[in-house]
Amino acid sequence: MLDIQRIRENTDEVRTGIESKNAPIDTDTILSLDQERRDIISEVEALKHERNVLSHQVAELKKSKGDATALIERTREIGAQIKSLDDKQHKVEEQLDNLLMQIPNIPHSSVPVGFDASENPVVKEWGPRYAPGFELLTHLEIGAALGLFDFTRGTKIAGPGFPLYTGSGARLERALINFMLDFHIEKHGYTEVLPPVVSNRKTMTTTGQLPKFEEDMYKIPQDDLYLIPTAEVPVTNIHQNEILAERDLPIRYCAYSACFRREAGSYGKDTRGFLRLHQFNKVEMVKFTHPDTSYAELETLRRDAEEILEALGLEYRVIELVTGDLSFAAAKCYDLELWAPGEKRWLEVSSCSNFEDFQARRGAIRFKPEGGGKAQLLHTLNGSGVATPRLLVALLETYQQGDGSVLLPEILKPYMGTTGLHLK
RNA sequence: GGAGACGUGGCCGAGUGGCUUAAGGCGGCGGCUUGCUAAGCCGUUGUACGUUUUGGCGUACCGUAGGUUCGAAUCCUACCGUCUCCGCCA
Numbered sequence: 001m002l003d004i005q006r007i008r009e010n011t012d013e014v015r016t017g018i019e020s021k022n023a024p025i026d027t028d029t030i031l032s033l034d035q036e037r038r039d040i041i042s043e044v045e046a047l048k049h050e051r052n053v054l055s056h057q058v059a060e061l062k063k064s065k066g067d068a069t070a071l072i073e074r075t076r077e078i079g080a081q082i083k084s085l086d087d088k089q090h091k092v093e094e095q096l097d098n099l100l101m102q103i104p105n106i107p108h109s110s111v112p113v114g115f116d117a118s119e120n121p122v123v124k125e126w127g128p129r130y131a132p133g134f135e136l137l138t139h140l141e142i143g144a145a146l147g148l149f150d151f152t153r154g155t156k157i158a159g160p161g162f163p164l165y166t167g168s169g170a171r172l173e174r175a176l177i178n179f180m181l182d183f184h185i186e187k188h189g190y191t192e193v194l195p196p197v198v199s200n201r202k203t204m205t206t207t208g209q210l211p212k213f214e215e216d217m218y219k220i221p222q223d224d225l226y227l228i229p230t231a232e233v234p235v236t237n238i239h240q241n242e243i244l245a246e247r248d249l250p251i252r253y254c255a256y257s258a259c260f261r262r263e264a265g266s267y268g269k270d271t272r273g274f275l276r277l278h279q280f281n282k283v284e285m286v287k288f289t290h291p292d293t294s295y296a297e298l299e300t301l302r303r304d305a306e307e308i309l310e311a312l313g314l315e316y317r318v319i320e321l322v323t324g325d326l327s328f329a330a331a332k333c334y335d336l337e338l339w340a341p342g343e344k345r346w347l348e349v350s351s352c353s354n355f356e357d358f359q360a361r362r363g364a365i366r367f368k369p370e371g372g373g374k375a376q377l378l379h380t381l382n383g384s385g386v387a388t389p390r391l392l393v394a395l396l397e398t399y400q401q402g403d404g405s406v407l408l409p410e411i412l413k414p415y416m417g418t419t420g421l422h423l424k
Numbered sequence: 425g426g427a428g429a430c431g432u433g434g435c436c437g438a439g440u441g442g443c444u445u446a447a448g449g450c451g452g453c454g455g456c457u458u459g460c461u462a463a464g465c466c467g468u469u470g471u472a473c474g475u476u477u478u479g480g481c482g483u484a485c486c487g488u489a490g491g492u493u494c495g496a497a498u499c500c501u502a503c504c505g506u507c508u509c510c511g512c513c514a
Contacts, residue, residue, distance in 0.1 A: 038473095038474065038475090041473070041474050041475095041483080042474060042475070042482095044483085045473090045474065045475090045482060045483045045484085046482085046483090048482090048483060048484085049482060049483070051494080051495080052483090052495085054494070054495090055442075055494055055495040056442075056495085057494095058442085058494050058495070059442045059443095059494090059495075060442095062442085063442085068494075071494070072494045072495095073494085074494085075494040075495080076493095076494065078494090079493090079494075079495095243434090243471095374471090375471080
């Protein structure tokens with residue numbers, strides 16, 4: 001959510017920013033509702049002040065056995081006016097809130113202006129192109145040969161997009177999760193958390209999934225809960241409605257969670273194998289930072305994700321998102337993409353974003369400045385570190401051998417017990 | 425799922441319709457003292473919104489939302505949460 005004061009005082013800047021995200025914005029309606037709201041408040045507060053004064057006079061009169069009938073009559077009238085103005089104020093505020101909640105975050109000034117993903121610049125490329133002297137298989141062919149997963153039975157159990165990992169495939173999935181968690185904890189100083197995989201309406205609203213993207217979520221109506229699309233949601237809300245000490249910033253959490261996405265409207269795209277799933281596993285990093293350091297923290301966040309890919313020896317590139325491709329809540333975002341040699345394409349495995357105070361305002365996440373003064377909103381950031389399904393794809397396809405086996409990087413040995421996945 | 429108890433400031437805790445501008449304490453902050461010394465004394469203390477001549481002024485906030493009343497932390501209703509006991513359960 002944007003600061004209403006910012007919309008009021010820098011209307012043009014806000015409008016330009018929103019339009020660069022290809023989102024329409026009706027600032028006129030917002031500003032007139034804002035004005036109406038403030039007018040009502042002034043009026044109702046004057047009436048409440050009068051009522052308070054008169055009520056004290058009633059108390060005095062009653063104490064001295066005087067006649068308070070006229071005063072009581074007047075106060076009763078004021079009460080009725082207050083009630084009607086209160087109702088009006090609630091209605092105006094509801095309309096205003098609804099509009100404000102629909103407005104996306106404004107891109108940071110460093111973000112290149114562009115219409116869509118086709119204009120995203122590549123800002124970094126790393127690693128050698130893997131070119132063995134044999135015909136490369138896709139992860140689906142490798143997995144089928146080695147018995148790593150079973151999409152047919154996953155579909156039987158739950159439906160398409162819900163994968164069943166089997167044997168070494170299940171262990172490899174678990175190994176990757178543990179490897180990434182340990183890496184971030186030990187090398188990058190994150191604190192591990194293991195959050196609920198469901199969240200309530202308020203929590204989903206803080207991070208920006210609601211109210212705009214209700215259709216993208218799995219919902220449990222009986223209990224008014226949603227399955228989380230990413231650990232970003234519960235972890236960012238750890239400090240919802242809290243005031244933190246400035247000296248405790250930045251706070252860095254990493255979390256494993258299963259993630260659930262309906263992917264409504266994306267049928268036909270990437271439906272094969274692991275490329276797009278309704279349920280997948282991801283290690284997520286979340287930061288709570290001082291506003292002055294959030295962009296430096298975005299760079300190290302991205303670096304923390306890159307190091308996972310480098311430790312696994314996988315070729316990757318970094319994309320900077322143009323304004324038109326930025327998500328609703330993000331002010332700036334990098335995507336990390338792995339090269340999948342079997343699929344012969346780049347696969348997005350991480351998204352590292354700075355949300356500035358957009359989520360913090362929705363969730364009332366603040367810090368108290370060291371030298372005293374008012375609590376102010378902090379900045380939230382998050383990045384995948386990283387998502388497993390596409391990581392698994394790139395890993396299998398990169399490390400496949402000519403004989404149908406897969407030779408995994410040494411760094412996974414402590415987690416897998418072996419580096420070789422062989423045909424039975 | 426059933427029964428009961430309880431939700432008050434950063435924390436503890438008093439408060440049964442107007443003398444609450446939420447007592448008192450702890451903690452924090454500022455100052456004084458420097459032979460009460462792992463101390464003592466004094467002062468101070470939250471959030472949001474509106475308004476403003478930037479000094480203030482006003483309004484609201486005692487789990488949340490309604491209601492009763494001239495007036496609600498206090499009375500009523502619903503909901504949420506915590507704790508205890510019972511039931512069920514990995």
